[in-house]
């Protein structure tokens with residue numbers, strides 16, 4: 083007689099945990115999710131921008147082509163299953179704000195990012211492009227992160243696969259080839275806790291660099307630009323008529339989910355540097371969250387060095403919408419088929435740091 087393998091336990095249903103549920107379902111694996119009602123979900127605050135050429139130096143992730151292809155395919159497939167559009171491709175421009183930025187671009191224009199960079203231009207309808215011009219960025223777009231989060235949560239609740247409560251490490255007991263949580267045995271647990279993985283004793287040694295961010299949703303009666311603006315300050319004309327999304331602030335303390343008057347003022351002041359003419363706008367929403375970044379900007383996806391049944395899926399930083407679908411797919415393959423995980427995101431590269439902390 084054969085018995086079905088015990089299910090997986092997923093702690094946290096932000097972007098990473100949500101994508102993992104879809105990926106496991108597609109592979110026929112069973113799982114239970116526990117999430118504390120999105121108490122600290124960065125995904126709830128995120129704008130979902132997908133920008134293949136992020137970073138000051140116009141350099142691309144070495145996997146950009148497969149990251150983009152997987153992100154589009156994943157969001158379109160989930161969107162179809164949910165009957166909701168999740169991913170919106172958009173033309174995008176990245177202005178050169180300084181002569182040094184333009185020089186950096188000139189040095190990189192024939193480098194690895196070439197497929198995603200167009201020819202610089204000097205004007206675009208409704209956008210303030212300075213005398214140094216702007217470079218079009220191809221294959222950009224945005225993900226409806228909040229919609230993905232809520233629709234996935236509702237689906238998991240309907241199927242009885244989501245428990246809405248915190249999961250504390252003291253309730254989890256690692257055993258041979260598995261873990262026990264509240265009397266049920268799971269074959270492995272995957273912690274998708276966002277920046278609060280710092281409170282997780284098994285993975286607190288990982289070098290997370292969390293950064294708080296705030297964004298605004300604005301309504302305008304004026305004509306909106308067609309293209310997104312990318313850069314330190316970005317602007318997205320949303321699919322809903324009259325709405326724009328503007329972001330983002332960056333701060334390192336306090337790390338919380340509080341939207342602040344200072345954040346709002348900073349962003350509204352930046353609007354004047356992005357739009358021309360500057361339209362009257364009404365703030366319809368302000369959101370804040372903490373990005374789970376890492377020093378080398380590589381995610382953290384893989385097992386604990388001593389407890390191979392404890393996994394982490396984290397570190398997606400400010401680029402979760404682009405990175406998470408591909409890395410989560412690798413993790414789902416690993417969990418169901420035993421395939422190797424990418425080395426660049428293996429959390430065991432930080433095993434030495436663990437020795438300096440109690441675990």
Ligand SMILES: Cc1cc2nc3c(=O)[nH]c(=O)nc-3n(C[C@H](O)[C@H](O)[C@H](O)COP(=O)(O)OP(=O)(O)OC[C@H]3O[C@@H](n4cnc5c(N)ncnc54)[C@H](O)[C@@H]3O)c2cc1C
Nearest residue numbers: 094096097098118121122124125131249276295371402403
């Ligand atoms: C203001 C802002 C703007 C952003 N804009 C973009 C953008 O434009 N493009 C982009 O790609 N990325 C953006 N990001 C980053 C993006 O949000 C993250 O990369 C991504 O959402 C991280 O997802 P996650 O699942 O790892 O973490 P989270 O979304 O934080 O999810 C973690 C979940 O786990 C729960 N949880 C944690 N611990 C426990 C526990 N012990 N028990 C139960 N539940 C627990 C939390 O409440 C939460 O629901 C932005 C982030 C912010 C804050």
